[in-house]
Amino acid sequence: MNRHAGRNQFHPTTSRRAFLRGFAGGAAALSVFPAHGSAHSANELLHKSDPFAAADMASESFWRVVKEQFSIKPDLILLNAANLCPSPHMVRDRVFRLTEDLDGDVSFQSRAKFDALREEARRKLAAFVGASEDEIAIVRNTSEGNNFIVSGLNVKAGDEVIVFDQNHPTNNIAWDVRAARSGFTVKRVSLPNPPRSVEEMLDAFRRAISSKTRVLAFTDVSNTTGARLPARELCHKARQLGIYTHVDGAQTFGALSLNLREMGCDSYAASAHKWFMGPKEAGVLYIRQERIAEIWPSVVGVGWGNKVETSARGARKFETLGQRDDAAVSAMGTTVDFHNLIGPTRIEARIRELAAALKEGVSKIRGAELHTSANPDLSAGVCVIGFKGIDHRKIYEALYAKHAVAGAPTGGVRLCPHIYNTMEEIDRAISALSQTVKEAG
Numbered sequence: 001m002n003r004h005a006g007r008n009q010f011h012p013t014t015s016r017r018a019f020l021r022g023f024a025g026g027a028a029a030l031s032v033f034p035a036h037g038s039a040h041s042a043n044e045l046l047h048k049s050d051p052f053a054a055a056d057m058a059s060e061s062f063w064r065v066v067k068e069q070f071s072i073k074p075d076l077i078l079l080n081a082a083n084l085c086p087s088p089h090m091v092r093d094r095v096f097r098l099t100e101d102l103d104g105d106v107s108f109q110s111r112a113k114f115d116a117l118r119e120e121a122r123r124k125l126a127a128f129v130g131a132s133e134d135e136i137a138i139v140r141n142t143s144e145g146n147n148f149i150v151s152g153l154n155v156k157a158g159d160e161v162i163v164f165d166q167n168h169p170t171n172n173i174a175w176d177v178r179a180a181r182s183g184f185t186v187k188r189v190s191l192p193n194p195p196r197s198v199e200e201m202l203d204a205f206r207r208a209i210s211s212k213t214r215v216l217a218f219t220d221v222s223n224t225t226g227a228r229l230p231a232r233e234l235c236h237k238a239r240q241l242g243i244y245t246h247v248d249g250a251q252t253f254g255a256l257s258l259n260l261r262e263m264g265c266d267s268y269a270a271s272a273h274k275w276f277m278g279p280k281e282a283g284v285l286y287i288r289q290e291r292i293a294e295i296w297p298s299v300v301g302v303g304w305g306n307k308v309e310t311s312a313r314g315a316r317k318f319e320t321l322g323q324r325d326d327a328a329v330s331a332m333g334t335t336v337d338f339h340n341l342i343g344p345t346r347i348e349a350r351i352r353e354l355a356a357a358l359k360e361g362v363s364k365i366r367g368a369e370l371h372t373s374a375n376p377d378l379s380a381g382v383c384v385i386g387f388k389g390i391d392h393r394k395i396y397e398a399l400y401a402k403h404a405v406a407g408a409p410t411g412g413v414r415l416c417p418h419i420y421n422t423m424e425e426i427d428r429a430i431s432a433l434s435q436t437v438k439e440a441g
Contacts, residue, residue, distance in 0.1 A: 060423055063350065066342065070420045077405045077425045081416040082223050082251055082382050085277045087335070094334040095279050098327035114326040121333030125284055128336045128344070129268070130259030134314030135292070137285040138329050140321070142250040143170040145269025145285035148318055149246045150174045152295035155214055157183030162208050164218035165190045166225055171217050171248040185212070191227060194373040198230045201378075205234055215244045221251035224411035226372030226382035235264035244291070250274055253284065254335075255351055255381045255418075257344040266291045272328075275351075275381065275418065278335035279328035287315050347419055351381040354417035354426055358383050361430035362415075365437060371412055385433075386412035390440045395433070398440070403432035 069088040072078060078086065087095075102111065118138065126133045139145050147170055155161060161175050165188040175186045189208045195201050205216070216238045220231040231247055238245045247268045252258065254276030260268050268286040272278030287295060292314055301320035339347060359374050362385050371384040387395065396409040405428075408414040413433070417426060 063419065063422055067420045067422060069338075072420060075404050077403075077429050078420065079405060079407045079415040079417055079429060081255070081275050081418040082410070082414060083408055083416075084273055085254075085275060085418060086420065087277055087279065088338050090338055091278060091331055091335050094331045095327045098330055102326060111326065114330060117326070117330035117333070121330055121336075124333040124336040128258070128339065129253075129284070129286060130261045131286050132289065132314075134316075135286055135289055137287070137315040137318040138332060139269070139283045139285045139318060140281050141271040141273070141283040142168070142248060142269045143271075145267075145283055146170040146246070146248055147174055148285060148298055149217075149267050149269070149295065150178050151298040153215060153244060154294060155182060155184050158212065159184040159214040160187055160210060160212040161185070161215040161217060162187050162189060162205065162213055164188075164222075164229065166222040166227065167217065167219045168223060168248055168250065171219060171246070175217065184214075187213075189218075193225055193227070193371055195227055195378055198233070198377055201227075201230055202233055202237075206237070209241065209243070213241070213243050215246065217246045217248075219248040219251070221255075221380045221382055222411075223251055223382060223414075224384065226379050226384050226414075228373075228377070228379050231265065232263050235266075239264055251382055252380060254278070254339065255348065257348050260286050267295075272332055272335065276335055277338070277418070279325070279331040281325060282328045282332055284332075285315065285318055287318075289314070292317075342419070350419050351417065352376055354421055354423070355379070355381050355383055357423060357426050358415060358417060358430065361426070362433065365430070365434045367437060367441070369412075381418070382414065382416050384411045384414045387437055387440075390437065395436050395440055398436045399429075399432055403428075403436070405429050405432050 069090070070086045071089065071092070072086060098117075102114075119133075122133050122136050122138060125138070126136045129136075137145075139148070146168070150171070155178070161179070161184060163172050163175055163186060165172070172188075178184075179186050187208055189204050191201055191204055209216075216234065218229055218231075218234065221228045235245045235247070245265045245267075247263070247265045249258075249268050249270040251274070253270030254274065265286075266288045268284075270276070270284050272282040272284070273280050297318050297320065299318075299321055301322055303320045304317070356374070356376075359370055359372065362368050362383070363370055363374075367387050367390075369386040369388065371386050372382060373379045386392070392412050393409040395413050396407055399405040399407060399413075405415075407416075415429060415433075
């Protein structure tokens with residue numbers, strides 16, 4: 001569509017055919033077991049008639065090819081990345097092939113291969129987020145990672161924990177529950193909706209910090225408003241004051257290009273099933289090397305070992321969780337490969353491009369109030385829109401029932417685009433929302 005031309009900041013670098021060849025080669029390299037044919041596999045797409053052979057990664061034709069890597073129902077517009085994302089074919093097929101192999105032979109001898117596959121996934125995840133392998137635990141989701149930190153930190157009576165009031169309950173109410181048991185105080189920081197500047201956000205947290213503050217726990221992008229906190233600045237300020245920082249990264253892992261060392265947080269938790277587009281019931285917990293020893297796991301099972309052995313294992317000590325879905329854990333590495341085939345910075349740019357177009361269009365709808373800032377420094381891919389006097393749940397339900405637009409009724413009407421969306425879909429979603437609001441009004 002002409003009006004969207006030039007939004008993407010990347011220059012032509014790779015043709016559609018070369019991109020698909022990368023998918024085909026990447027999928028083949030990842031195949032430990034015989035691949036089962038997929039009607040939408042990269043190999044098949046590669047050999048189809050290719051009317052966009054000269055298309056580049058900055059074009060809509062390229063992103064349409066990316067969309068073809070997902071099994072999304074025709075005419076359905078998925079804008080619910082903040083909650084659950086589909087996995088691309090190469091990830092889905094990887095999980096299927098590994099599960100099939102496991103079900104064919106559940107002996108200890110056959111399952112031994114998953115130890116190496118898990119460590120391969122850990123290496124890839126560590127590189128993806130800018131950490132060392134020993135700082136990465138592959139857990140089940142953000143909620144579990146958050147609760148490991150809430151339960152495992154040594155916070156005692158008289159101490160103070162500061163949280164962002166827009167945190168997910170597992171990084172908010174979980175602290176209240178722990179405080180009731182341990183006797184420390186939980187202080188909440190509120191921000192205008194939407195926030196007006198980075199400095200305004202920093203000031204709100206600076207004012208909350210006292211000599212009793214031991215922990216700062218926040219969500220770097222809110223799932224209820226889309227507000228993006230200045231994570232790096234907050235973490236570095238806390239480090240100077242000796243305050244532990246924990247970041248809930250559910251809305252940034254897989255959406256924004258990450259380097260957790262540069263961010264400076266002490267720990268970071270995220271899920272694979274959201275923006276990362278990975279396997280279900282898998283997640284990542286990063287803990288800075290210097291902090292691992294002081295955090296006690298909430299689950300102690302087979303493999304815990306003695307104190308010396310456990311210390312040598314680094315963040316792996318948080319993985320004594322009993323029987324895991326070995327296929328899902330292993331496929332975390334495959335998901336990193338998918339991101340790297342496109343490029344994390346390119347994925348971030350595309351998400352921002354789509355979100356900007358969505359917010360621009362929605363802002364023209366009569367009665368619409370953007371709860372999410374249009375400033376890229378204050379937002380990411382989560383977009384939340386409010387309508388005074390209209391039931392947001394009814395709008396959300398009507399969008400899906402009448403227009404096949406899948407969003408969420410979280411904080412208003414929440415629409416979160418991802419790389420499997422096209423600009424044409426964004427236009428259709430804006431039109432659908434406008435029509436739905438008129439009918440509701």
